[in-house]
Amino acid sequence: MSTEMNDIIQRYWSGETTQDEEQRLQAYMVSGQVADEHLDMAELFSFYADQKTMTLPEELEMEAIYSSTLSPMDALVEKYLDAATSLDEEAQLRAYLTSEKVADSHRDLIPMFEAFSAEQDTQFDGDLTELERLQIQWSQKPKVRYMFPKVVGVAATLALLMMIAFNFLQEDTSSYKGKYTELQDPEEALALTKDALAFLGKKYDKGTASMKYIKELEKTNVFNFKN
């Protein structure tokens, strides 16, 4: 028995054993009938066996570990560093660190928390003129929200505004109401196109006119207009 085992053990150390032999080795090592010269090895094998049954600790178990091995505040600090604390627990921690009885092992956290709370008071005192200007501009009619500079401003002819374009929709489309129409008569199509273009032109004019107004505003503005 022991000569055979000695042989297996020797080949085990040089990595030549088969799985089958290793199982036999393991069975022998935990059998309780281990030869004295193999006792140190038996220890190793029982450690292996132990490792095999180990599972990933659940979060709850971790908490149990924290609380069994550490003082409550130690546990809270560990939990805090693990980013596992709730906001309430963090408030608790803050209260503890600003109290008189902080454990020496936690003193290093005090400047951290002090710095955090000092910064909570930082206030914005920057310039909001630009935003205010935009808001004022918006509240004046007509309201233009966005343009790209490609458009060339056209002289506004607001004095010549015609009423026809306003009525275009109600009047011109009334005979086609509630259905899909494919125009077949060129005369009719031309007339409608003209009115549609008139409508378009008028709205467009109005838009570009207000754009000119915005451009003037921007020219006089001391702030750099971005976006």
Next chain:
Amino acid sequence: MRSLLTLGLILLTTIAALSQSSVQQFFDKYQDDESFTQINISPKMFQMISSMDSEDPNNAEMMEMIGNLKGLKILTTDVNSQKYYKEFNDSFDKSVYEELMTVRENESDITFLVRESSGNIVNELLLLVGGAQDFVLMSFEGRIPLDKIGKLASGLNISGAEHLDKLKK
């Protein structure tokens, strides 16, 4: 490898075709809806118009503009105007249509969108109106010079009324 490339090309062209029609889809969706009025003037009709012997010396700019048009579509409704305005704004393909400007006028939002612009010429101009009462979507297709549109309006007020009268009878 080659088949992969072909597939990629097909995919790309499909995507391009799909996105280009995001506006067309909107028109199609409400074609049979009775709460909408939809009018379409086809490219063929515009060819006929330009071959017509139109005499309008007061309005050379207008006729020039019409000569450049290839299609006009109008979609309008007076129910749920705000809802449709929002729906259109959410659905059109932002990679294809670029916002030219948005104007607010008497409770109405008026948006101009353009597709494929090179300089001052655009291939499609969309006019979108979302008012308290009306929703209007107009699509002008062709080669549209943006800088001529404003001039168009000022020349129009003389002749516009005649056409309106014509349509009324």
Next chain:
Amino acid sequence: MQVEEFNQLVDKLKDKMYRLALRVVNNQEEAQDVVQESLIKIWNKREKLAEIENPAAYCMTITRNMGIDKLRGKKMVTTDIDEQYAIKAKSPDPERDLIAKDELSSVMKVVNALPENHRTVIHLRDIEGYTYKEISEITGFSIEKVKVYLHRARTRLRQQLKNRAS
């Protein structure tokens, strides 16, 4: 969204936005620019804002993104920390003040040396007191990732402060 409604939101948020911007860009003047530009951007998008579930988180997201953009725009970060974190005298003992000021600015130096996502997360949690979910909304990281960053940031912070002390 009307002007008053918008301004109410801004009044509530602008300091928070400024502190976050300061954390990200690490420079007072630039942080002010970031807030200004963010507010203008938000103003221009106010219609979208009205449809958003959590407008406050949205504003913070914009602020952070604008800050990151600014950060990318420059290679070197130069700061004057002492000026930035100068704290008002709270005790009549000037020597104690000096120590306190030193400590605070050294903490902040360490915080600001963290990678952007680490320092943003620790800022949102430990200075602003946001929940993990809110931080996830603002940064776009998953809650798990938020916790991982927070864990690393806190551990590193404590470690470096210990080293400093010894």
